[in-house]
Amino acid sequence: MSRSTIAPARISRVLPDSIAAELGFEVGDRLVSVNGQELRDLIDYQFAIADEYLELEVLDAKGDRHRVELEKDWDDDLGLEFETALFDGLIQCNNACPFCFIDQQPPEMRATLHLKDDDYRLSFLYGSYLTLTNLPQPEWERIARLRLSPLYVSVHATEPDLRARLLKNPRAAQILEQLEWFRQQQLQIHAQVVLCPGWNDGEHLTRTLLDLASFHRAIPAERVEAINKFSADEFSADVPTVLSAAVVPVGLTRFRPSEDEISPVSRDRAIAVIARVEALQAQFRAELGTTFAWLADEWYLIAGRDLPPPEHYEDYPQIGNGVGSIRQFLQDFESAAAQLPDRLPQPLQVTWVVGNSVERVFEPIAARFNQVENLDFRMLAIASQFWGQELTVTGLLTGGDILSALRDIPGGCGDVLLLPSVTLKNSQTFLDDLALEDLAQQLQVEIVTVGGGVRDLADAISNLRTGLPAGAIVRSSK
Incomplete structure (x- = not known):
């Protein structure tokens, strides 16, 4: 390094x-x-x-x-x-994972988007995931000395040979020893498994989740006694090392290398994964008192299945990994909808852009907005042509995707375009470098950017009672 x-x-x-x-x-x-x-x-x-x-x-x-x-x-x-949280430079990834999203971007994307973050400091500060394959001994000692916990670790597989093949790095085989180090230090992690069909699914997935769960359990009393005999610090058997695990489907784009052997997740595969993990969840609840391992929302969307109820997610330990974020959004909307006005002072047509992965689950939200008198609320669910994905999360939509989709709509997108700010890599530019101002000019529409919270969306609609909210609008030359 x-x-x-x-x-x-x-x-x-x-x-x-x-x-x-x-x-x-x-x-x-x-x-x-x-x-x-x-x-x-x-x-x-x-x-x-x-x-x-x-x-x-x-x-x-x-x-x-x-x-x-x-x-x-x-x-x-x-x-x-x-300007940055790292004053001495980013610790970059030294793996060659065939499913790495950064390697699935077009080469013309700006250089900073091709930097592979594998930095434990960003994991501690912001919850980004790292693999632990690039840390020399002084960095491990710093983690222990400063008590940097929890960290967020991309495990993918606990079988040493399989993990080494997945990450294309022989050091990746050390994962079980590294988890044991965290246990000895009484430091904690959240784990994730990016599931690649034909690689780390099936019995490999079962093995991985069972191994991770073993680091959640209290260790036997005789081992505690042996550890305390040789340790200056009192060791507690009750401190779980792996706090939670998330299983996430691999995301693929049309820019992935031609020699890539990873295949996308099909509906049948998603149904099979849900069934396997749900059986393990029942076992974990009985043995650990927690679901412990959760499925990302995308599994249910791909499978066409309903999302689990809110109580399934406990305290949402993996929400940053897309585990329960849609359920939480829907639940929050129920209370936020109570603040919506009964009517707008004048007719207004609004188009809300989202990725098509959430089209079915967000239909009740669009229906509720259309109960507001004088409001014609249209949800536009888009698949990204840029990335070549059949199902696209909102955060990966590009300006070109939005422009193409809206140009094809008879009558355009109405009076106001509600644009989730998660589609922007900064406040004024999309992932494909199209400027927000250019989109407004080409579509001849007022654009209101809204935050990711359901309250942001409800507030944007409520503010339209007295005209378009200042400060959040890109004005066209209309």
Whole structure:
């Protein structure tokens, strides 16, 4: 693993009325050190400022060096935000997984979209998944010393040879030893399995989930006694190592390498996977008191099956992996819908863009909006031609996909286009680099971007009672 030199952390925002604002920090200033310590990342920064006396070394926008001394309560934040959480560079992936989504992007996509993140720090800070195949001993020691837990680990398979073949990396075979290390350190992880038909499904999937569940169970008392005999710290048998597991279907695009041996998940395959995992879930509930292993929502969408009820997901430990996110959205909508107006002051036609994977489950939402008098609410469910997917999640829709679909609609998309902000890679640009302003110009429509929460959607409709909400609109030349 290569590592770049630690660079001063460039400040991207100074929070109003914060300690940093009072001291005169500005956007563009660079933080060199805290109490003489150079900072590798946001984790170092958070630990370093948890002190009452701080001496900061700072470079201003002109390159002039300053020393700032201050006293504060140990838990007071300085009010600084940085351009990146990693000041010494990204730890990149050294695997060659045939199902890697980054390798399934067109080569003309900008270089930053081809960076393979496999960084334990982003896993700890933001819940991104890593494989543990690229960590030298000092990094393992840092994880233990700083108690960086939980981490989010892409396991895929626990059989050593199978995991090594899946990741095309011999170090991937060490996964069971690594899980044991987490148990010995009393650190925790959430696990995921990206299921590739013909590779890690069937009995391989059963083996993987049973192995992961064994790291959720309390270990035998005699082992605890043996560990405590040689450990300076008291070891608890009750701390689960693997907190949860998610099973996610592989996502494939038309840009995947021609030699790729991975096949997409069919409806019949999805039905078989659901049946297998549901049997294991019943076993886990009986033995562990928790469902433990959950299926991503996509399995039910592919299979044409109803989603499980809200209580199935317990406290939604894998919602970031698309496990229960649709059910939670539907449940939240029931309360948010109560805040909708009975009528709009004048007729308005609204088109809401979503990926076609959620078309069936979101039909009740469209029906409820159409109960508002004077509101003609249309849900447009789109499959991505850009990625070549029959079923597409909303976050992968490109500007070109939306433009093509809306051009084919008789009468256009009405007065307002509601666009989920998850389709944008930044506030103004789609994944295919089409600008939001260009889409508005070509469609000759007002666009309102809405957040991912159901309340955001309901609020957008409610705000239309008094006209289009300012600040969230891209205005066309209409």
